[in-house]
Amino acid sequence: MTAPGATPVAAVPASAALALPLHVRASILLRMLAIQGVWNYETMLGNGIAFSMEPALRRLPGGRKGAAYRTAMARHSGYFNAHPYFASVAVGALIRAELDGVPGEQIDRFRTAAPGPLGSVGDRLIWAGWLPLCSSIALLAYGLGASPLMVVLLFLGTYNCVHLGLRIWGLNAGLRQGLRMAHALGHPILRQGPAYVASATAFLAGVALPVAAHGIIGPGRVLLGSVLAAVAAGATLVTLLHGRFEGWRLATLALASFVLYTMVR
């Protein structure tokens, strides 16, 4: 919905799909696996974005010694933050924009606008959806008696088929759509998928948690009372500290306590 009085600007230009050679695409994909390698609070994913785009930027006029290459590398090393898997869409779109000669001001504007939506879609689909779903599947498998190795392989297999698939799809979609990548983010799986994945996760977690708990404490029912008391105490603590203590600190404290307990026991 657009506010009254808003005036449209020129549409982002469309053009034919970019035909990067397979070895260049493969190189970009491999580099994207390390896109968070030099993550920091100042530039966040920025360096990783430039590193991933670099094999394609060599094709700018003048090659690696040209002014266009240097300008593009400097531009894309700056601040950029998005979901690491969905950053592949931005990598593809920005490569397309640079190779198509889109004006720098428009690319800068895109770099400002793109991170938020890419982060939002990624957080909903992956961090709040697919990751908990795969964890629930693995927990269920463990509860049903799968070996630890099988559980780990199941988790890594299910999780990474979507993870890697997303990176490949994202790069191709970005290259295809360029700065019009909103079209790619409008895919029904990305729009409606998170809601279905969330429902499936809730159902599976409801089944997996008691089954896994039974698998863990089944032979040692003597500990059941202590486990339930610890869960109740933890839940009370989390409720009381809500807003005053960050969750990750509490989780770290709990883990450290477990480690100490197992050492002195």
Add this chain to the structure above:
Amino acid sequence: MALDLFRIDDRLIHGQVVVGWGQPCGIGFLVLVDDEVARSDWEQELYRMGVPPEMDVFFDSVDTAVRRLPEYRNDRRVGMLLTGDIQTMERLVERATDIRAVTVGGVHHKPGRVARLRYVFLSPEEEARLRALEGRGVTVIAQDVPGATAMPLDHLLRGDGTG
């Protein structure tokens, strides 16, 4: 009052907003106030893709936001208003005098800015603007997600980027 979350965040609509605040607070609509985005169809289309189908998003300039604030206030759903910088929020507060609290949710690194929190980098001019906001009676806090500690402005401006 349905619209009572006013957030400064240079990423505007992203995961912390939609998932971090959206789910626990039951946010039903977002108001994105940015003069340039309000004039740009392709940017609006992009931001719209970051919002789940069940959440509405409205795009306003400062002028249209001031006019439409009463309408947003009367919306029965929970809403959050976002600006991408401190200056835009300051302009809004100057003209919409019923804004009582502002949250700094994310202002990231740029040359000339100093790290105050891991997610807040401020220039001296921006710090002065935040102080001016408090001088107008607006409570200014820094908080990226609801589960994090809300930090008052005095503490924020004494930060060294490690908090």
